Amino acid sequence: MDWDQFDLNPKTVAALKKADIKSVKEILNLSGADLQRLMKLPSADIQCLLKTVSHTLRRNSMLTALQLYQDKDNFPSQHQRLSLGCSLLDNLLKGGIPLVGITELAGESSAGKTQIGLQLCLCVQYPHKYGGLESGAVYICTEDVFPSKRLQQLIDQQHKLRADVPAEIIQKIRFGNSIFVEQAADLDTFQQCITRRLSLLLARGMVRLVVIDSMAALFRGEFGPAEAALRARYLQTFGAQLHSLSTRFRTPIVCINQVTDVVSESEAAQCSCRVVGSRVTPALGITWSNQLLMRLMVRRVSLPGHSPGTASHCAGSRRTLSVVFAPHLPPSFCYYTVQLEGVKGTK
Amino acid sequence: MQREVGTLPLAPALRARLAAAGFQTAQELLDTGPCGLSKEIGISREEALEALQVVRQECHGHAARTAGGSGSTRKCTALELLEEEQSQGFIITFCSALDNILGGGVQLTKITEICGAPGVGKTQLCMQLAVDVQIPECFGGVAGEAVFIDTEGSFMVDRVVDIAAACVQHCHLIAEAQQEEDHRKALETFSLENILSHIYYFRCRDYTELLAQVYLLPEFLSEHSKVRLVVIDGIAFPFRHDFEDLSLRTRLLNGLAQQLIIIANDHRSAVVLTNQMTTRIGQSQSTLVPALGESWGHAATVRLIFHWDNSQRLATLYKSPSQKECTVAYLITSHGFRDVQPPAVTPSTGGTELNPRKRPRTEEEKLQ
Numbered sequence: 001m002d003w004d005q006f007d008l009n010p011k012t013v014a015a016l017k018k019a020d021i022k023s024v025k026e027i028l029n030l031s032g033a034d035l036q037r038l039m040k041l042p043s044a045d046i047q048c049l050l051k052t053v054s055h056t057l058r059r060n061s062m063l064t065a066l067q068l069y070q071d072k073d074n075f076p077s078q079h080q081r082l083s084l085g086c087s088l089l090d091n092l093l094k095g096g097i098p099l100v101g102i103t104e105l106a107g108e109s110s111a112g113k114t115q116i117g118l119q120l121c122l123c124v125q126y127p128h129k130y131g132g133l134e135s136g137a138v139y140i141c142t143e144d145v146f147p148s149k150r151l152q153q154l155i156d157q158q159h160k161l162r163a164d165v166p167a168e169i170i171q172k173i174r175f176g177n178s179i180f181v182e183q184a185a186d187l188d189t190f191q192q193c194i195t196r197r198l199s200l201l202l203a204r205g206m207v208r209l210v211v212i213d214s215m216a217a218l219f220r221g222e223f224g225p226a227e228a229a230l231r232a233r234y235l236q237t238f239g240a241q242l243h244s245l246s247t248r249f250r251t252p253i254v255c256i257n258q259v260t261d262v263v264s265e266s267e268a269a270q271c272s273c274r275v276v277g278s279r280v281t282p283a284l285g286i287t288w289s290n291q292l293l294m295r296l297m298v299r300r301v302s303l304p305g306h307s308p309g310t311a312s313h314c315a316g317s318r319r320t321l322s323v324v325f326a327p328h329l330p331p332s333f334c335y336y337t338v339q340l341e342g343v344k345g346t347k
Numbered sequence: 348m349q350r351e352v353g354t355l356p357l358a359p360a361l362r363a364r365l366a367a368a369g370f371q372t373a374q375e376l377l378d379t380g381p382c383g384l385s386k387e388i389g390i391s392r393e394e395a396l397e398a399l400q401v402v403r404q405e406c407h408g409h410a411a412r413t414a415g416g417s418g419s420t421r422k423c424t425a426l427e428l429l430e431e432e433q434s435q436g437f438i439i440t441f442c443s444a445l446d447n448i449l450g451g452g453v454q455l456t457k458i459t460e461i462c463g464a465p466g467v468g469k470t471q472l473c474m475q476l477a478v479d480v481q482i483p484e485c486f487g488g489v490a491g492e493a494v495f496i497d498t499e500g501s502f503m504v505d506r507v508v509d510i511a512a513a514c515v516q517h518c519h520l521i522a523e524a525q526q527e528e529d530h531r532k533a534l535e536t537f538s539l540e541n542i543l544s545h546i547y548y549f550r551c552r553d554y555t556e557l558l559a560q561v562y563l564l565p566e567f568l569s570e571h572s573k574v575r576l577v578v579i580d581g582i583a584f585p586f587r588h589d590f591e592d593l594s595l596r597t598r599l600l601n602g603l604a605q606q607l608i609i610i611a612n613d614h615r616s617a618v619v620l621t622n623q624m625t626t627r628i629g630q631s632q633s634t635l636v637p638a639l640g641e642s643w644g645h646a647a648t649v650r651l652i653f654h655w656d657n658s659q660r661l662a663t664l665y666k667s668p669s670q671k672e673c674t675v676a677y678l679i680t681s682h683g684f685r686d687v688q689p690p691a692v693t694p695s696t697g698g699t700e701l702n703p704r705k706r707p708r709t710e711e712e713k714l715q
Contacts, residue, residue, distance in 0.1 A: 009396060028558045029595065031602060044404050045397075051566070054559035061550070061560070062567075065477075065495075066543035068504040078504050100500050228628065233588075240588040247500060247552055286635065289465040290584075290623045293501060325466025328503035330681065 006056055012049050015039035024053045082209065082252050083131025084116070085123040085161055088345025089321065092334045093296075096131060097252045101293030102242055106257040106282035111298040112319055112338050113256045114144075117211045118151055119342045120254060121179050122158060124209040130165050135208035136178025138201055140193060143217040146181045157341035180207060187234060190218055194241050202249040209252055210242075216258040216283035232287045239291030255292075258283045294326040321345075349374060355405055357398055364388040373402050407569075436489035438480045438576060438617055440472060441514075442686050444675035448664045449649070455489065455575060455617045458607055458646065460582075462622040462637040463653030468660060468679050469621040470501045472653075473578045475684040476619060477546050478511045480576040483533035486518050491575025491616070492545040494567070496560060499584045502548065511542040513682030547571070554585040558599065561606050568614040577610065581621040583638045597642055604646035620647065659687075 001022050003013045019038040021027060027035065027049070035046045072079045081095035090096050097103050097120070105113050121139055126132030139146060155175045159167055182197060184190040201207045215238075223231040246253045259280035282288075282295065289295070302317045322333030336345045350373040352365050368388045370376055376384065376399065385395040437452030446452045453459050453476060461469045477495055482488025495502060518537060522530035547567075551557040557579075568574050582603075590596045611618045625638040637644065637652070644650070650666035663674040676687045 009393070009400070011393065011397070024559075025555045028555050028562075029599065031598065044401050047404065048400055050562050054562040057556060057559040058549075058563055063548045063550075064544050065504055065507055065546035065548055066540055068548060069508060069543055077500075094505075098503075228626075236588040243500075244552070286464060286624060286626060290587075290638075292465060293499070295466065327470050327501040328506045330679075 007052055008049065009045065012039070012041065012045055015041055016049075024057055027053055077250055080128070081131070082120065082133060083123055083126075085119050085131075085342060086336075086344045087164075088334060088347070089336060089343070090131070092321065092323065092329075092332060092345070093326075094329060097254065098293060098328075099133075099250050099252050100246050102239065102246065102253045102255055102291055103294045103296065104255050104257050104282065104288075104292050105296050105298065106259055106324075107298035108259055108280065108300065111300050112336070112343060113298055114147060114213060115150075115338050115343050116298070116321075117213055117254060117256055118147065118154055119161075120209060121151075121211060122154060122175055122342075125173050125175060125178055126162070126165060127169065130162070130169075133208040136180065136201075136206050137209040137211060138180045138182060138198060138207045140182045140184055140190070140210070140212045142184055142190065142212070142214060144213075146183075148181075151176070151179070153340065154342055161341040161344070178206070184218075187218055187222065190238070194238065194245070198245060202245060202251060207251070208249075210245075210254070212253070212255045214256040214258055215288065219284065235284060235287045235291070239288065243291065257288075259297075294329075295324040297322050297324050350406065352376065355402055357401060361388075361390070361394075361398060364390070373406055376402050377406075407566075435615075436575070438476055438489060438491075439482070439487065440475060440684050441479065441517075442675075442677045442684050444686055445662055445677055445684075448662075448670060448673040448675055449651075449667070450670045453576075453617050453619060454649070455615055456611050457648040458604075458611055458618045458620065459649040459651065460620045460622055460637075460647035461651045461653065462624055462665075464624050464635065464655070467653040467655060468677070468684070469653060470580055471506075471679050472684055473580045473619060473621060474502070474507050474510055476576060476617075477578060478507065478514050478542055478683070480617075481537070481542050481545055482514065482518065483537055485527070485529045485533050486521060489575050490573075492547070492571060492573045493576040493578065494547045494549070494564070494574055496549045496551060496557070496577070496579045498551050498557060498579070499581055500550070501580065504543075507543070507546070508539065509681060510683040511539050515539060515542070545573075547574070551585065554589075554599070557585055558603065561603060561610075564606075564610055565613065568610065568616070572614075574614065575616045576619065577607075577616055578619045579621070581623060583621075583623040587623070587638060593640075597640065600639060600643055600646070604643075607646075 001024070003016050006013075008016075016039065021038070030038070032043060032046055032050075035041075035049070036043055039046070041049075068075050068078050077098070077100040080099055081090075081093070082097040082099065083090050084093070084096055105116060107113050117139070121137040123131065124133050124135060124137050127134050154161075158175070159170050162170065180201060182193050184193045198210065219231060219234070242253050242255075245251065260283045262279050262281050282297070299320050299322070300317050301320060319336050319338070320333045321336050323329045323331055325331070334345050335347070336343055352362060352370050352373065355362070355373060357365075365376070365388060370379075379387065381392055381395040381399055384390075384399065385392045390398075435455050437446070437450075437454055439446050439452040440449075461472060463469050473495070477493040480489060480491045480493050482490070484490050515534075515537060518530075518534060522534055549560055551560055564577065568577075586596055586600065607618050607620075610616070622643075623638040624635040626633045627636045635654075637650070644666075647666070648668060649664070652663045652665045654661055654663070659676050660678065661674050661676055664670055664672055678685045678687050
């Protein structure tokens with residue numbers, strides 16, 4: 001660390017070099033008394049040092065809420081969203097998935113989570129005008145094989161799903177080329193994937209969406225009840241790494257999660273699933289929930305009688321997409337169906 | 348800056364030289380600058396720089412201390428403290444049940460910690476407080492500004508706009524009902540743009556940035572003396588990963604707590620922190636407890652725990668020096684933080700002793 005670039009007293013700089021302090025982080029990690037001892041300087045000098053390095057680290061970091069509100073170009077993370085490809089679903093989410101932060105999509109099996117994940121991988125490739133981010137996506141599979149046939153079906157039918165986009169724009173996009181599929185069946189591979197492959201792809205600007213399908217599969221069967229603390233450590237580390245990537249590259253991260261049964265009333269009270277009558281809660285517990293910005297749940301509800309006009313796979317069932325929590329959305333839900341061309345909201 | 352040179356904490360030899368050269372006040376020293384000073388009294392440039400730094404520190408610290416009125420040399424009686432505390436403003440939350448159990452609202456000069464599971468409403472309350480701190484005094488507010496330090500990226504300005512618009516609307520309705528001159532005047536400056544422009548937003552991505560930001564806060568608050576609220580949302584997130592050495596974390600958190608207490612006192616502002624919950628595995632069952640460990644529990648003066656009971660949101664006052672432990676229900680509407688039921692209507696005629704924050708309900712509303 002080149003201490004001369006800071007606006008410091010030459011005596012302080014000499015003391016820093018002599019005490020072998022190499023980074024701003026080290027300075028801030030030490031207490032005032034420790035710094036005094038290490039650098040053999042009076043407390044006034046130490047206070048000055050702390051203020052100077054803090055200033056340099058946090059230069060120009062103040063904003064007012066008015067700037068965030070009015071200056072839409074400089075703060076896209078406040079105003080832009082990643083569209084889901086259907087206006088009804090976008091209305092539920094007031095535009096779509098936020099650009100910065102981890103969004104979770106939890107639900108039972110065959111509720112439609114992978115379908116929504118695939119659809120997002122296609123939506124992200126559209127221009128900004130049509131709710132996309134003009135870039136590719138990374139799809140990390142942790143248990144099943146990547147559904148490439150279904151992806152091809154969706155690509156072929158994009159013109160039908162996105163009737164709002166002119167045909168020539170859809171034809172120009174090479175959907176298959178920009179979706180990078182990664183397989184990560186265990187924790188170490190997943191760790192490698194995030195720290196190496198993902199950072200590389202994000203740094204090169206080739207992707208602006210990460211879909212992880214699914215988080216729970218990585219932890220299932222690996223940790224016994226006695227190893228809860230270790231599991232929590234892994235979850236926190238992954239959460240922090242994903243969060244940091246998301247903030248650095250302004251990339252939404254969508255984590256697909258499974259659900260587990262609710263065992264007792266107190267557990268039901270602890271989880272934030274307010275869907276009445278729901279006996280399931282997203283897996284991975286409160287440690288994972290703490291890492292999330294937004295949680296969505298998909299359910300398949302069987303209704304008595306048949307609802308006309310919905311192309312559901314089994315007669316008399318409806319799928320719902322609900323917002324469980326989000327800082328900018330009220331808890332709400334909407335119905336949707338899975339059709340050949342993709343996931344579409346219904347009234 | 349009119350401090351006499353003789354009272355500054357400099358070496359006696361240096362002080363003698365300064366007196367001999369004719370310097371009398373600290374301001375004169377600062378005006379001269381290091382080069383001039385070294386030439387005038389015959390010391391090296393380095394020594395002059397050091398001396399000026401000390402002078403600046405002293406004057407700055409002095410100014411901060413006289414502004415806050417606290418410091419090691421202040422003495423006062425408990426009665427004076429009681430009077431001061433009773434005249435202290437509160438920042439209301441718009442949920443009167445919560446305000447009541449807190450003793451009036453979020454108190455200035457104290458640290459309030461809000462703990463809760465994800466999605467229960469901590470960030471919503473923080474956004475509500477950042478708007479409510481700006482309510483003019485004639486409406487029962489403290490007319491202050493807010494600093495919002497965001498570590499999780501959950502600050503959505505559209506939501507703040509909704510909350511602020513609802514607050515302005517509420518004040519307009521009160522002014523209409525009570526028809527007083529100072530209400531109308533206050534409303535001229537209490538607009539959406541005004542509210543947004545007085546929320547100072549800082550985004551900290553890791554704990555180093557957070558520590559640096561807190562070191563810079565006293566200076567910022569001295570420059571923006573109208574700030575009455577500092578929100579850190581959330582304090583747990585940057586500290587719950589990346590620490591093999593938990594003792595380092597405890598030390599850093601303790602240092603942070605001390606700095607925040609000093610900031611709260613010196614600048615007469617409320618400090619609000621949000622914390623996560625973690626599972627504590629007990630003998631036969633596991634419970635949810637606030638994160639960051641037992642020692643962090645001592646940092647906050649007031650601790651609120653938000654939790655669920657089926658689909659009802661509840662707030663429990665868990666720790667307070669003056670109020671008793673209590674649980675109330677609250678609601679989060681599109682307008683922000685609110686009560687579950689509207690507060691009881693006081694059958695007043697002629698406007699005697701009306702609570703300036705509440706407006707009398709009209710017939711249509713009562714029927715709803």
